[in-house]
């Protein structure tokens with residue numbers, strides 16, 4: 103039920119959703135418009151009594167309403183309240199209730215008011231309030247701009263972030279204040295374009311604070327529209343992502359660094375000349391470098407990352423990558439197992455053989471992370487260089503034969519298994535060029551070298567595959583002959599070699615004839631070690647030289663004993679010479695037509711225990727060089743003895759002294775003789791020197807001939823000793839200034855033995871006579887020999903038949919006295935006849 107006068111107003115309000123009401127104070131009746139009914143959710147037409155109307159407000163709001171009503175009634179005060187409200191159906195809403203009093207004088211007669219459901223607006227306001235709290239409270243910066251992008255509002259966080267205040271920002275475009283040199287121009291252009299189109303965006307960009315510090319910002323910008331869809335502005339939320347960005351940059355940097363490190367590792371691996379392969383702790387292949395592929399071409403096809411090492415080894419071995427792996431599957435299995443075991447523990451570097459004679463030095467190491475890293479270095483060239491060096495170290499540079507140390511090594515290698523019975527017996531030959539020193543001295547070192555080279559070449563040419571031909575130094579050569587244990591075969595070989603080596607040589611346009619002496623010894627028969635074998639060969643060689651050189655001699659075990667004796671004698675002889683321990687015995691010579699013919703002086707040495715025979719110590723003296731001081735001592739003693747006999751009134755005649763090649767080669771020999779004769783008050787006519795034929799055919803024959811001529815010119819007589827046992831040629835004899843030939847004792851001993859007995863003695867006598875020389879027979883012991891020699895016309899004789907060598911001065915005096923008396927007696931007899 104509505105009032106007529108207010109019907110228009112009521113309808114107008116109704117259209118705006120605003121209800122109306124009035125209350126008559128006198129009656130207390132309440133009237134509502136339809137909208138008011140609707141808001142209350144009460145069905146018209148019955149309005150509730152005023153007391154009940156108040157119950158629609160929740161208890162906390164009731165006093166407000168009651169108070170406002172009371173004030174209006176009492177004083178006519180109007181009210182306008184926004185209040186919580188509970189509809190008849192129990193919905194909680196918000197209402198705006200306003201009212202005023204209509205008065206009659208100072209008495210209120212009526213209350214009228216409007217009533218409006220403001221729930222939607224209230225909630226909106228509340229939400230807006232909450233949002234603004236959020237915007238203020240949030241740590242992200244918030245900017246609100248108008249449609250042109252001019253700042254309307256910023257939150258506290260924005261101010262904290264940028265250092266700009268709201269006032270400083272308001273009316274400005276944010277970009278103008280916030281962007282700077284490091285801001286990406288492309289990103290800011292995108293932002294501007296989207297803003298211009300009224301579109302939102304999300305970007306990350308470098309902004310600057312008011313203090314111009316750069317920071318990274320993530321911006322989410324959203325366009326704002328009104329209900330009609332028109333753009334009203336933008337709201338941008340910004341968050342500082344500098345830390346995140348730094349972290350990302352750090353990650354990028356680390357990533358790049360890692361990539362660089364990996365690239366570097368790759369580069370290093372690729373640059374390495376060594377093959378590298380790496381396996382994880384489960385021995386699966388991780389990587390190889392290209393040197394690996396080049397070094398192991400047969401294994402490379404199987405070397406894929408992830409391949410188990412075992413499979414790789416097996417396949418590579420089968421493909422023939424590792425010759426040492428063997429050919430059969432069984433051998434290969436064993437090899438693979440051994441290789442895997444080697445990878446379990448760090449193994450020292452070891453050498454692997456590859457096909458085509460190549461070698462690699464292999465080493466495996468486990469890293470701390472458990473990876474296995476295998477490095478293989480190609481050492482083929484290194485090994486070849488090493489081999490070349492070894493050859494150099496083992497080779498004699500002049501002849502390119504093996505050198506001494508190489509030969510010794512070869513000896514040791516051959517001897518051990520031969521001694522153990524595991525290898526054939528063999529032999530060692532030791533060579534020595536006879537009188538090489540004289541070749542050097544007279545023809546020069548170039549010729550000497552050429553001779554050595556030629557001998558070396560000949561030796562090499564005749565060596566069998568397994569023989570080791572060596573030059574030991576100087577003019578000494580050796581050849582090791584494995585398998586040549588048979589004595590007859592060895593003798594043939596030694597003879598053949600010697601003959602080949604001494605064939606005439608053409609050197610420097612001249613022909614050279616050399617001779618060579620050799621010692622032969624066998625193993626294991628004669629020696630169990632290399633040093634002994636070498637010593638044996640040396641002894642045999644010495645023996646060959648002693649026998650006159652230009653021959654070979656085989657080692658005899660007795661030689662070792664002889665050597666010891668030899669050494670002992672040399673030592674004692676040296677001492678004796680120093681102490682004047684050498685004496686002479688004089689053995690008389692007798693003219694066969696009658697009369698004393700002088701003496702031969704023979705060296706005598708008592709070593710403290712016995713008389714050492716000259717046959718024992720003369721060769722030692724010759725071999726050790728003691729022959730020169732010995733010869734001087736004998737000469738001195740012999741001349742002293744002649745002097746003594748003269749002084750006692752005797753006529754001892756010439757004294758013959760034995761001299762050897764080395765003495766005659768001494769440059770001062772003639773001068774020394776002259777001085778000695780002078781010292782003892784004797785003349786050259788008192789001395790005769792006995793030389794052997796061998797002295798005349800040696801290498802220095804020319805020089806010796808010169809010395810002999812000088813001696814002869816001086817007046818010293820010369821006798822050729824032991825004639826017939828050596829090789830003196832008739833040419834030598836006719837050319838040399840020899841006074842007499844001494845028929846060797848062995849031929850005299852044959853006289854009266856029948857057959858050829860005495861033939862040589864007779865020949866020598868005839869030869870001497872035809873050359874104008876005298877002949878002297880040695881070792882005459884019997885009357886029969888004497889008679890024969892006298893018959894043949896021999897000039898003189900010497901032997902036990904007449905006298906033994908006489909050691910003391912008294913014996914010599916006694917002999918001379920008898921000899922003189924005998925001569926006198928014969929004279930008396932002749933006169934008497």
Ligand code: C2E
Pocket residue numbers: 689703704705715716717720733736759760761762792823824847880881882883900901902903907
């Ligand atoms: P040789 O020069 O032929 O000396 C003669 C040797 O014959 C001496 O031996 C002498 O004692 C020995 N003899 C003399 N008459 C007879 C005899 O009727 N029957 C026998 N069976 N032998 C007789 P010795 O003294 O033992 O000397 C041996 C060799 O030693 C010498 O042979 C000589 O070659 C060498 N010799 C001795 N003294 C010297 C020396 O001072 N210098 C050098 N270089 N050699 C010497």
Ligand code: CA
Pocket residue numbers: 702760792823
């Ligand atoms: Ca003699």
Ligand code: CA
Pocket residue numbers: 823824844846847880
């Ligand atoms: Ca003699």
